[in-house]
Amino acid sequence: xxxxxxxxxxxxxxxxxxxxxxxxxxxxxxxxxxxxxxxxxxxxxxxxxxxxxxxxxxxxxxxxxxxxxxxxxxxxxxxxxxxxxxxxxxxxxxxxxxxxxxxxxxxxxxxxxxxxxxxxxxxxxxxxxxxxxxxxxxxxxxxxxxxxxxxxxxxxxxxxxxxxxxxxxxxxxxxxxxxxxxxxxxxxxxxxxxxxxxxxxxxxxxxxxxxxxxxxxxxxxxxxxxxxxxxxxxxxxxxxxxxxxxxxxxxxxxxxxxxxxxxxxxxxxxxxxxxxxxxxxxxxxxxxxxxxxxxxxx
Numbered sequence: 001x002x003x004x005x006x007x008x009x010x011x012x013x014x015x016x017x018x019x020x021x022x023x024x025x026x027x028x029x030x031x032x033x034x035x036x037x038x039x040x041x042x043x044x045x046x047x048x049x050x051x052x053x054x055x056x057x058x059x060x061x062x063x064x065x066x067x068x069x070x071x072x073x074x075x076x077x078x079x080x081x082x083x084x085x086x087x088x089x090x091x092x093x094x095x096x097x098x099x100x101x102x103x104x105x106x107x108x109x110x111x112x113x114x115x116x117x118x119x120x121x122x123x124x125x126x127x128x129x130x131x132x133x134x135x136x137x138x139x140x141x142x143x144x145x146x147x148x149x150x151x152x153x154x155x156x157x158x159x160x161x162x163x164x165x166x167x168x169x170x171x172x173x174x175x176x177x178x179x180x181x182x183x184x185x186x187x188x189x190x191x192x193x194x195x196x197x198x199x200x201x202x203x204x205x206x207x208x209x210x211x212x213x214x215x216x217x218x219x220x221x222x223x224x225x226x227x228x229x230x231x232x233x234x235x236x237x238x239x240x241x242x243x244x245x246x247x248x249x250x251x252x253x254x255x256x257x258x259x260x261x262x263x264x265x266x267x268x269x270x271x272x273x274x275x276x277x278x279x280x281x282x283x284x285x286x287x288x289x290x291x292x293x294x295x296x297x298x
Contacts, residue, residue, distance in 0.1 A: 129144045180238060
């Protein structure tokens with residue numbers, strides 16, 4: 001992935017995100033949230049956004065909450081439907097857009113090269129960026145809410161993902177999934193068809209230790225880290241704003257994180273002392289730490 005896919009990209013060429021705080025309120029769940037066609041398996045923008053590396057092609061309809069955020073019909077980021085009118089994405093995906101009028105979201109998207117049956121494209125009525133988001137640091141609080149003009153019609157290929165229950169967290173070692181149309185290899189081309197990859201949540205201490213090995217040690221309050229020191233699996237440019245989704249005890253898909261940043265895509269970070277091609281864990285914005293803010297607006 002890449003660091004501060006916002007400003008650190010200008011300095012180092014990578015993407016980041018994070019936040020801190022526990023949920024104390026509860027939001028009524030969207031009807032039938034977190035359900036897809038099947039799937040028993042559990043998934044950065046500044047270099048052009050983030051990607052799926054080391055994964056595989058997803059089955060159509062497996063992730064009905066996945067949307068493509070587009071500017072003038074060109075995919076720029078991912079996003080996640082959480083209600084008929086609201087989408088969660090990364091703040092850095094929209095922070096420097098002068099006007100929302102050129103942006104829209106497509107739900108039911110699968111193949112970017114063609115119009116898929118059941119696709120729904122809606123304009124964006126308003127956008128809310130977390131007030132603590134800053135592009136000057138490794139993209140802490142990298143989360144935004146998009147309110148669409150109109151409502152999504154839920155069905156086989158379009159539906160919402162569940163938000164975490166109050167106090168619900170996914171611990172280190174848990175395997176989750178991320179999806180997107182991002183680059184399939186670092187510096188490679190964007191995927192035309194939706195891809196998926198399973199990622200393991202890292203202990204916070206392991207993540208902090210990995211980030212300390214970078215040329216510019218980084219820290220944040222909302223970072224949720226994934227991956228393996230040996231690399232190989234990751235999100236990449238074009239995947240930013242998408243979800244880190246985990247199955248809870250009831251078996252429903254739950255939004256655990258928002259794809260934010262990383263240094264490189266699927267790089268090994270064991271040899272960061274060499275500094276030639278440093279890597280980092282995949283960084284997502286931890287939903288459990290921003291839930292009160294989400295509840296306040298949705």
